Amino acid sequence: MRSRMRRVVLLVILGMFSSSGCTFIGxxxxxxxxxxxxxxxxxxxxxxxxxxxxxxxxxxxxxxxxILSEAGYYVLPPALTSEVFARHGFKRQEQIRNIAPEKLRRIFGAEGVVYLTVDGTGINHRVSGIRAGVHASGELVDLRSGRTRWKGRGESEGGGRTASKLLPEPMQMMISGELRMKVSESAAGQAAMNLFLNGDSPLPQGPYRRD
Amino acid sequence: MSRLFLLFFAVSLSGCAQHPLYAWGPFDDVISRALQGGRNVNGEILRMEQFARSAAMLGQKLPPGYHAQLGLLYAEAGNEDHMEAEYMQEKSLYPVSGIFMDFLLSGREAGYEK
Structure with a gap:
C-alpha cells in the first residue's frame, strides 16, 4: 500500500514536471x-x-x-576577425586590449569584446590518457562604454568539481538537450557552457533568440 | 522506478529548448582548425557546402559566421567570386554583420592574397 502511494506521488510529480518543464524550474x-x-x-x-x-x-x-550564438548573441566569425588582427600585427590579447574601443566598433561593428583565458590541470593527457580538465575564465567589455559588463569562470566536468550535477543550470536550458550532449563530449565545450551560462553570474539571454 | 523517474525528468527538462537555434554541423570543428592554421582548404569547403545544402533541405538556419567562414575558405582557395558571394550572404542573413562584411569586401582591407 505504501509503495503504491509512493508511486502515485512520483507519477504526480512526473506529470507536473512533464507539463510545465522549464517553467517550473525557472x-x-x-x-x-x-x-x-x-x-x-x-x-x-x-x-x-x-x-x-x-x-x-x-x-x-x-x-x-x-554557446553564445545559441544563447542569442551574434558572434563575429573568429577566424576572420583574428586574421584582421594578425595582419595588423596584433597577435596577443594584451595588444588587442589596448586598441581604442571606438576603432573596434568602427571596423567590426562589435558592441562587446570577450576576452578569454584557458588553464588546465596540468596533466598531459596524451601521455597519461587522463583527460585534462579545462578551466576557463572570461570577461566581456562593452565597447560603447569601455567598461567590463560581465566576468565569469567555468570548468569542464571532472576538472575539479566535486558535485556531479544532475540538472542543467537554468540558463543552460536555453541550449537544447541534443546540443548539450554534443557539447558535453568536449572538455572545452563543457568549460564554455559552464563559463557563460553557469551558476553565480551567467550571461543574460542575447537579443537574437527566436523564442 | 527511480530510473524511470530520472528519465522522465531529463526528458521533460530537455523539452525546455527542443531544438538548437542553428544547425551547426562541422562548423565548430572548422573554426577550431581555422584558428590553428594549416589545413585542407578544399576538403573543408566540401564539408561546409555539403552541410549547408542538407541544412537548407531541412529548413534549418546556419549559424552566425557560417557563410563568412566559408567565404574565408574560398578566399584561401583563390576563389574571390565565391568569397564575395558568401560574405554577402552572411550580411543578408545577419544584417549586424554588415559593417564587418563591408570592411572585408571593400578595398580597405588589402584583399586576401591567393
Whole structure:
C-alpha cells in the first residue's frame, strides 16, 4: 500500500514536471532576462592559452561561438576577425586590449569584446590518457562604454568539481538537450557552457533568440 | 522506478529548448582548425557546402559566421567570386554583420592574397 502511494506521488510529480518543464524550474531561479542595454554583437579575441602544446584555446573559442550564438548573441566569425588582427600585427590579447574601443566598433561593428583565458590541470593527457580538465575564465567589455559588463569562470566536468550535477543550470536550458550532449563530449565545450551560462553570474539571454 | 523517474525528468527538462537555434554541423570543428592554421582548404569547403545544402533541405538556419567562414575558405582557395558571394550572404542573413562584411569586401582591407 505504501509503495503504491509512493508511486502515485512520483507519477504526480512526473506529470507536473512533464507539463510545465522549464517553467517550473525557472520559477525557482532568478534567470537573468534579456537586457536591452547589454552588448548583442560580440567580438571574440583568441584566448590566452596556459596549457602549452594544446589546442584548448582554439577549442574553447570554437565552443564559445556555439554557446553564445545559441544563447542569442551574434558572434563575429573568429577566424576572420583574428586574421584582421594578425595582419595588423596584433597577435596577443594584451595588444588587442589596448586598441581604442571606438576603432573596434568602427571596423567590426562589435558592441562587446570577450576576452578569454584557458588553464588546465596540468596533466598531459596524451601521455597519461587522463583527460585534462579545462578551466576557463572570461570577461566581456562593452565597447560603447569601455567598461567590463560581465566576468565569469567555468570548468569542464571532472576538472575539479566535486558535485556531479544532475540538472542543467537554468540558463543552460536555453541550449537544447541534443546540443548539450554534443557539447558535453568536449572538455572545452563543457568549460564554455559552464563559463557563460553557469551558476553565480551567467550571461543574460542575447537579443537574437527566436523564442 | 527511480530510473524511470530520472528519465522522465531529463526528458521533460530537455523539452525546455527542443531544438538548437542553428544547425551547426562541422562548423565548430572548422573554426577550431581555422584558428590553428594549416589545413585542407578544399576538403573543408566540401564539408561546409555539403552541410549547408542538407541544412537548407531541412529548413534549418546556419549559424552566425557560417557563410563568412566559408567565404574565408574560398578566399584561401583563390576563389574571390565565391568569397564575395558568401560574405554577402552572411550580411543578408545577419544584417549586424554588415559593417564587418563591408570592411572585408571593400578595398580597405588589402584583399586576401591567393
Amino acid at each position: 520559477a525557482n531561479n532568478s534567470t537573468p532576462r534579456f537586457n536591452q542595454s547589454f552588448p548583442g554583437v560580440l567580438l571574440l579575441v583568441p584566448p590566452v592559452n596556459r596549457i602549452p602544446g594544446s589546442s584548448a584555446g582554439e577549442n574553447l573559442l570554437a565552443w564559445s561561438v556555439v
